[in-house]
Amino acid sequence: MKLLLLGFGNIGRRLAEILADRASYPGLDGLGVSVVGITTGSRGAAVDPAGLDLGRVLAELGARGRFGEGYPAAATLTSEEALRDLDYDVAVEMTPLDIAGRGAAAIGHVRTALERGRHVVTCNKGPLAWAWRPLRDLAREKGVAFLYETTVMDGAPVFNLAQRCLRGNTLLRIEGILNSTTNFVLCEMERGLSLAAAVAGAQRLGVAEADPATDLDGWDAAVKVSALANVLLDAELPPEAVERESLSAVTPQRIEDALTREHRLKVVCEAFRTASQGGTQVIGRVRVREVPVSDPFALVEGTGSILRLTMDILGSIVLTEEDPDLSTTAYGVVSDLFRLQEELDSPGQ
Numbered sequence: 514m515k516l517l518l519l520g521f522g523n524i525g526r527r528l529a530e531i532l533a534d535r536a537s538y539p540g541l542d543g544l545g546v547s548v549v550g551i552t553t554g555s556r557g558a559a560v561d562p563a564g565l566d567l568g569r570v571l572a573e574l575g576a577r578g579r580f581g582e583g584y585p586a587a588a589t590l591t592s593e594e595a596l597r598d599l600d601y602d603v604a605v606e607m608t609p610l611d612i613a614g615r616g617a618a619a620i621g622h623v624r625t626a627l628e629r630g631r632h633v634v635t636c637n638k639g640p641l642a643w644a645w646r647p648l649r650d651l652a653r654e655k656g657v658a659f660l661y662e663t664t665v666m667d668g669a670p671v672f673n674l675a676q677r678c679l680r681g682n683t684l685l686r687i688e689g690i691l692n693s694t695t696n697f698v699l700c701e702m703e704r705g706l707s708l709a710a711a712v713a714g715a716q717r718l719g720v721a722e723a724d725p726a727t728d729l730d731g732w733d734a735a736v737k738v739s740a741l742a743n744v745l746l747d748a749e750l751p752p753e754a755v756e757r758e759s760l761s762a763v764t765p766q767r768i769e770d771a772l773t774r775e776h777r778l779k780v781v782c783e784a785f786r787t788a789s790q791g792g793t794q795v796i797g798r799v800r801v802r803e804v805p806v807s808d809p810f811a812l813v814e815g816t817g818s819i820l821r822l823t824m825d826i827l828g829s830i831v832l833t834e835e836d837p838d839l840s841t842t843a844y845g846v847v848s849d850l851f852r853l854q855e856e857l858d859s860p861g862q
């Protein structure tokens with residue numbers, strides 16, 4: 514499979530490092546991929562129809578901070594041009610989440626690839642949060658795959674689990690701690706740090722966004738709630754319709770009071786279907802909740818995350834992710850590529 518990578522930041526580079534160092538990962542033996550194009554926002558592009566030498570790509574970017582002399586033919590190539598003109602099988606969307614623009618650029622990338630009959634893997638949550646149904650329908654119409662495992666809980670198998678291992682159940686409720694910055698900040702505040710100091714610590718570690726309001730005001734979490742609700746509960750729930758509670762209003766006193774009652778404060782995401790005016794509707798929420806210390810949610814430390822799925826037959830299961838790093842995230846793309854390869858090898862399985 515020939516890959517076109519859109520965006521070459523944290524995830525793109527880690528994915529390239531893993532693919533360039535395949536010998537260290539025996540599990541990748543069966544994965545037949547080459548990268549034929551890479552585009553960025555401001556660092557130029559690299560193209561080689563025969564497959565880019567990823568070691569060389571990483572070295573060039575490391576040395577110069579941008580693609581240049583090594584790839585002159587691609588110097589001014591934009592993502593839209595690459596999507597329209599290059600010969601590739603899979604577009605991997607790894608550009609930044611754009612909340613103000615309601616994901617428009619990434620949605621455009623995904624649509625262009627699908628319209629050309631190319632498969633898409635997205636790490637960007639925007640297309641699921643704001644355009645899930647039209648993109649899913651377009652992929653079906655074109656007979657191509659549209660995969661997105663990385664969008665929630667990095668590489669942990671959230672969508673694969675729900676779609677492939679839980680057949681026969683109706684999913685009733687989704688709950689999770691899905692934003693690492695707010696969980697990290699709450700854990701630091703429990704240790705006595707102020708909100709401002711805890712946020713500064715998260716930024717120093719590279720956990721928080723440059724503008725921490727995206728995390729603190731619940732926007733990142735709301736986009737994840739939308740993605741999960743739209744895909745797994747067949748909702749049409751944009752992030753603007755998800756109720757949000759900001760962490761900014763949480764005082765050290767509230768955290769201390771909760772601890773005295775043997776509870777921990779956690780930012781909990783929820784989505785569930787409920788009866789409404791003769792039909793049903795999906796409600797999405799991001800709330801600061803007190804969780805009993807005996808609940809698995811209370812065990813999530815630092816940048817970890819957790820998801821509880823409640824179903825009509827199986828009941829509840831819980832998936833946790835501990836100490837994620839960039840490999841955890843890049844693995845989400847690897848897992849989608851394996852799924853795609855399997856589907857191409859055995860259609861309809």
Ligand SMILES: NC(=O)c1ccc[n+]([C@@H]2O[C@H](COP(=O)([O-])OP(=O)(O)OC[C@H]3O[C@@H](n4cnc5c(N)ncnc54)[C@H](OP(=O)(O)O)[C@@H]3O)[C@@H](O)[C@H]2O)c1
Nearest residue numbers: 520521522523524553554555556592607608609610636637
């Ligand atoms: N990091 C994580 O742990 C994580 C986990 C799950 C999901 N995600 C999602 O995955 C995506 C990528 O995350 P990241 O951490 O790798 O982001 P990042 O480090 O900010 O990198 C984003 C990359 O996209 C490029 N870019 C911007 N506009 C572009 C365009 N129009 N066409 C092509 N490239 C463009 C940027 O180029 P410049 O370098 O020139 O600006 C940069 O190379 C985001 O949507 C994020 O929400 C991230």
